[in-house]
Amino acid sequence: MERQTTRVSTQDVARQRDFCEKIALLLSAKAGQSMAYVDTYGCQQNEADSERIRGYLQSMGYGFTQDENEADVIVINTCAIREHAEDRVLGNVGALVHAKRRHPGQIICLCGCMAQEEHVAEKIRQSYRHVDIVFGPHALWKFPELLYRVLTRRGRVFENTDEPGSIAEGIPVVRQNGVKAWVSIMYGCNNFCTYCIVPYVRGRERSRLPEDVLAECRELAAAGYKEITLLGQNVNSYGKDLGLDMDFADLLAQVNAIPGDFLIRFMTSHPKDASQKLFETMARCEKVAPVFHLPFQSGNDRVLKEMNRHYDRATYLAKVKALREQLPDVVITSDVIVGFPGETTEEFEDTLSLVEEVGFDALFTFIFSPRVGTPAAGMDDPTPMEEKKANFQRLVDAQNAISAQKHAAYIGKTLRCLVDGVCQEEGFALTARTPGNRLVRIETGGEELIGQYLDVEITGANTWSLWGRLADTDCHGPCGPSQ
Ligand code: SAH
Ligand code: SF4
Ligand code: F3S
DSSP: OOOOOOBOOOHHHHHHHHHHHHHHHHHHTSSSEEEEEEESSSSEEEEHHHHHHHHHHHHHOOOEESSSOOOSEEEEOOOOSSHHHHHHHHHHHHHHHHHHHHTTTTTEEEEHHHHHHHHHHHHHHHTTTTTTEEEOOOGGHHHOOOHHHHHHHOEEEEOOOOOOOBBOOOOOOOOSSSSEEEEEEEOOOOOOTTOOOHHHHHOOEOOOHHHHHHHHHHHHTTTTOOEEEOOOOOOTTTTTTTTSSOOHHHHHHHTSSSOOSSSEEEEOGGGGGOOOOHHHHOOOOOOOBBEEEOOOOOOHHHHHHHHHOOOOHHHHHHHHHHHHHHHOOOEEEEEEEOOOOTTHHHHHHHHHHHHHHHHHHHEEEEEEEOOOTGGGGOOOOSSSHHHHHHHHHHHHHHHHHHHHHHHHHTOOOOEEEEEEEEEESTOOOEEEEEEOOOEEEEOOOOOOGGEEEEEEEEEEOSSOOOEEOOOOOOSSSTSOOOO
């Protein structure tokens, strides 16, 4: 396939860096340190985007604050996946009117997936007049230019034209975590699941060049990062647009070959593209974590068809079986939607039985939320909300029982875990993650252990997490930790 021209030129990115310098000059003429507040909603893709927004802001000379009253620039990076997410954002953006009253020169920016939706932009235009800049994910790389325009000319800027999307390399990054890093390997989505807004707001699927992804991963490994998560809406179709003889499994193997003591994770996978080659690659690549997030959405074939998912229940189950044949202890997690338009309780039973049959380690459960412009928003939806909620609760209860059982099986085992933070809960000192990404709370240990892989003996578990103590790594006798 011809390589598509979806790349922003290096000159255009360099121009944005010039705008950063111009803004830095403006700020240096002001007294005191200028501050920025970046608030992020939604998925890891948005977290990764916010790290680039912070990168730009830092190169403009802004410091960072968590206090909206202290901020000269506020950036709200939004999510449009469900109505609840949008309502929360609008509520918080509405409340910022008070911060701005106290701080008249403050600039408020709304970006991300909601900002790309025309009806949201219109609402902001009409009813949230304290918002100065609105820009969708396609315009993120132009943020310095947009901010410069508002800083020098005042007025409001709206930049959310619908387009297939592009890739800009060379944007500065300020990572939020010194141990775990996100690496976007592709952007957008071509799947058009009928309930989902993502393809409309994030544009068409486009892959970063392997050399760019690998260079970023090499840098991260050299900087001592312990975990790299490769991101995309459907990582399994990585490379299809590049016209190279390379797929996601090949990319994974190449990241695995980078020297360093780090784990590789990835998300998200679409079942239709999860291949035997990928499962085999995972099994032989020692750095690839034994965990697979494989959203199934529904266990009923009619509903799956209506969702435009391109697989049926049997195919999904066969993929899980093939994955477990390669990686017997793999942790499998999934997403599911309850109450898709027209789903009957009888059809919902198929979802419930699939959950029982697979035995997921964890499940992200959602009640269908109609999204403006998606086909499902216009479908007949006769099932009453009370019935959907009752089904949802049955699903949550069933999964909770499975999760508790899965977690209980860890008790007595010793696992090599990445210590990733301080635990806020009483009686615990640190948090860590198992290779399968289960949360472990550790009883004792100081902050200096954050960023280390340590053996943790699991002593207890509940539905949501595990707990334990650092194993005595000096003991190499029969009591010593297993690997
Ligand atoms: N690209 C990923 C997931 C993107 S969104 C994938 O395909 O798996 C994350 C999850 O949100 C989806 O898996 C789905 O379960 C849920 N979701 C998306 N749109 C939704 C909607 N309109 N209502 C309820 N849940 C939704
Ligand atoms: Fe949405 Fe489907 Fe694309 Fe995932 S694969 S982002 S659910 S359209
Ligand atoms: Fe939300 Fe956009 Fe991610 S809609 S889930 S932030 S891709």
